[in-house]
Amino acid sequence: MATGTARHGISGAPETVAETGPAIGGGSAPTGGLVVLRDERGILSVMRCLEADLTLDPGFQYGYPGESASMAGLADPSVAPPLSYVVDAAGQIVAIVCRYINGVRLSRVLAQLPRGLDVQTATAVVKDVLTALAALHARGVPHRAPNPDHIIVEPN
Numbered sequence: 001m002a003t004g005t006a007r008h009g010i011s012g013a014p015e016t017v018a019e020t021g022p023a024i025g026g027g028s029a030p031t032g033g034l035v036v037l038r039d040e041r042g043i044l045s046v047m048r049c050l051e052a053d054l055t056l057d058p059g060f061q062y063g064y065p066g067e068s069a070s071m072a073g074l075a076d077p078s079v080a081p082p083l084s085y086v087v088d089a090a091g092q093i094v095a096i097v098c099r100y101i102n103g104v105r106l107s108r109v110l111a112q113l114p115r116g117l118d119v120q121t122a123t124a125v126v127k128d129v130l131t132a133l134a135a136l137h138a139r140g141v142p143h144r145a146p147n148p149d150h151i152i153v154e155p156n
Contacts, residue, residue: 013064037097044100047081055068055092064093067141070126078132080152107148 035047053059064085071081086095106125110116117125129151136143143150 035095038101045097046100047086047095047097049095050093055094063091068096070139070141071136074135076132076135078128079135101152101154103152105149106151106153109153110148125151 033049036050037045037047039045068082068085071079074081080098080101082096082098084097085093086097088094116122131144133143133146
């Protein structure tokens with residue numbers, strides 16, 4: 001088992017994923033989309049295709065390999081550190097691979113609640129987000145977009 005992140009090229013057609021779980025089918029994910037990957041042992045991970053602004057950002061392209069390496073071995077349950085990243089033929093990072101988390105995006109939960117979260121639930125979510133950000137910042141890693149689209153709410 002590797003302890004760091006690695007560069008990978010894409011080959012084959014991975015399964016696509018809906019917001020709450022895998023859907024059978026092939027093809028690649030659109031920019032910003034998610035793709036479920038299953039390794040030879042059946043372990044699931046998720047590949048997030050990066051938005052165009054990150055694939056074209058030289059600062060991100062230069063800094064991300066070091067940032068991802070600094071997160072290797074991060075054992076905080078609130079963070080899904082990258083397992084690897086995917087580069088295209090030009091050497092640009094185009095996707096990030098993280099462990100699969102069973103749950104839904106916070107943005108989807110909020111969309112279903114016209115009055116928002118109750119105080120107790122909001123406090124728990126904010127505490128988990130701040131804990132995750134503190135774990136990243138302790139390793140010198142910024143999180144570029146701590147927004148409801150990047151927060152997964154687990155069933156428990």
